[in-house]
Amino acid sequence: MPEFMDVHTNMVGVTPEALHEAHQGDLAIQGEEGVDFKQAWADPVTGHVFCLSEAPSADAVRRIHERAGHAADEVHEITVTA
Amino acid sequence: MPEFMDVHTNMVGVTPEALHEAHQGDLAIQGEEGVDFKQAWADPVTGHVFCLSEAPSADAVRRIHERAGHAADEVHEITVTA
Numbered sequence: 001m002p003e004f005m006d007v008h009t010n011m012v013g014v015t016p017e018a019l020h021e022a023h024q025g026d027l028a029i030q031g032e033e034g035v036d037f038k039q040a041w042a043d044p045v046t047g048h049v050f051c052l053s054e055a056p057s058a059d060a061v062r063r064i065h066e067r068a069g070h071a072a073d074e075v076h077e078i079t080v081t082a
Numbered sequence: 083m084p085e086f087m088d089v090h091t092n093m094v095g096v097t098p099e100a101l102h103e104a105h106q107g108d109l110a111i112q113g114e115e116g117v118d119f120k121q122a123w124a125d126p127v128t129g130h131v132f133c134l135s136e137a138p139s140a141d142a143v144r145r146i147h148e149r150a151g152h153a154a155d156e157v158h159e160i161t162v163t164a
Contacts, residue, residue, distance in 0.1 A: 005123050005132050016162050023164035041087050041134070043158035050087050050132060050158075052123070076125035076132075080098050082105035 001036075001054040002079075004061050006072035012047035019049070025068035026051075033060040052078075083118075083136040084161075086143050088154035094129035101131070107150035108133075115142040134160075 011019075019042050026037050035055040042049040051072070055061045058075040065072045096104075101124050108119050117137040124131045133154070137143045140157040147154045 003123075005125070005130075014162060016164075019162050019164045040164040041085075041158075041160040042162040042164075043087070043160055044162060046156075046158050048087075048156075048158045074128075074130075076123075076128050076130045078123040078125055080096060080101050080124040080126060082098075082101045082122040082124075 002056070002077055004053050004055055004058060005076045005078055006051045006053070006061055006065065007074040007076075008047075008049040008051075008070060009073045010047055011042065011049050011070075012044065014042050014044045014047070014049065022068065022070050025070075026064055029067060030064050033064050035060050035064050084138070084159055086135050086137055086140060087158045087160055088133045088135070088143055088147065089156040089158075090129075090131040090133075090152060091155045092129055093124065093131050093152075094126065096124050096126045096129070096131065104150065104152050107152075108146055111149060112146050115146050117142050117146050119146075
């Protein structure tokens with residue numbers, strides 16, 4: 001299954017509770033697109049959030065985030081790791 | 083220990099061998115700044131590379147990447163996860 005890192009760049013001040021709620025919103029519907037969100041890392045100061053997932057396509061990742069109310073600004077397909 | 087996600091945005095076409103070599107370059111000197119690079123994820127198409135680390139500071143992460151020959155474009159301190 002392809003792996004993706006998506007980036008949100010406009011979440012300044014995100015709290016643990018808000019990130020948890022957003023992540024749960026993704027998890028609640030991700031199965032409808034075959035997406036599996038693994039983890040989310042946030043920097044409330046710069047407003048950047050990074051989400052690692054396995055999914056059939058970048059568009060599937062985009063659709064889940066959009067439907068959950070927090071569209072991703074970037075979606076990168078991870079094909080090389082170290 | 084604080085956690086960081088740094089981003090390189092100019093690595094279009096990065097190969098598994100090149101990412102491995104770059105990562106090994108970091109690992110070889112990271113102890114001098116107390117940095118522990120955990121993992122690197124690359125998208126050779128967009129040229130984005132994401133590196134997760136534990137480190138005393140963002141500047142310590144920046145210095146290791148700079149000395150290894152691949153300065154980071156962004157360093158985000160991760161204080162919230164989900």
